[in-house]
Amino acid sequence: MARKPTRARERERLWLVGNWKMWPDTATRARRAALKFASAAFPRAPHLSLAVAPPYPFLELVRAVLPRRWALAAQDPGDPAPEGEETGRVSFAMLRSAGVRLVIAGHSEVRARGTPDALIARQVAVALGEGCEVVLCVGETERDGPHDRFAFVRKQVLTAVSGVRPDALPLLRVAYEPVWAIGSRARATPEPSDVHEMALWIKKVLAERYGARAALATPVLYGGSVHPENARAFARDGGIHGFLVGRASRDPKEFAAIAEALVSGADDRAALTR
């Protein structure tokens, strides 16, 4: 028997964020890429939020081309309160005025460059306080035992939200990104059940500080070698509400296929729990 489609108002919100990293390498290519995204067949589902994080120099030209439905995201929120005059730094206020509505904070590649935990915590608190959505990245570096990774992620989450007031929490999304599963050097991908376990753990950790209700309402995304073939299983069985995608977000067809898989996987899950 055909399954009854889930009605839009019953569907939980989903997030799909593309992190272009250092791609493309020229302004001409960035404009061309944005035009392709603007005309690609992304699902029209109203409960799906779409965002893309181009390199800083191309924020404005990508913003000018993408339809309004797309949120412009920054790959690294910079220093929210730089003091004095400092060459080469970008303030959070500048990003806001360039149209940025979402920031990725604490990405493992940014952490690996030595960004201190205290700065990540400040970025998260200031961005949320200014009404900007934040995708906070957390995840263990090595494929270690459950005890190690749960303790590691707990510390990352609690440190990063140390300055976040409860009323700012609705704009926070936490992306679980095991470092060993990210990028072209990825060694493996976790099973959806591993991701599910970590998504529950992240909510449990947030509940220590904000209570169960607010913690359960905080969406957890998954990131690390997401592609059209594995996205549906993660969305159905991974206990997550979206993806942070690197490489596959640069191809509009692949990214749109991931969006479809996210929506279908979330519908599968809803049907299972009804």
Ligand code: PGA
């Ligand atoms: P990937 O990158 O999808 O290319 O593994 C994910 C990320 O770095 O957030």
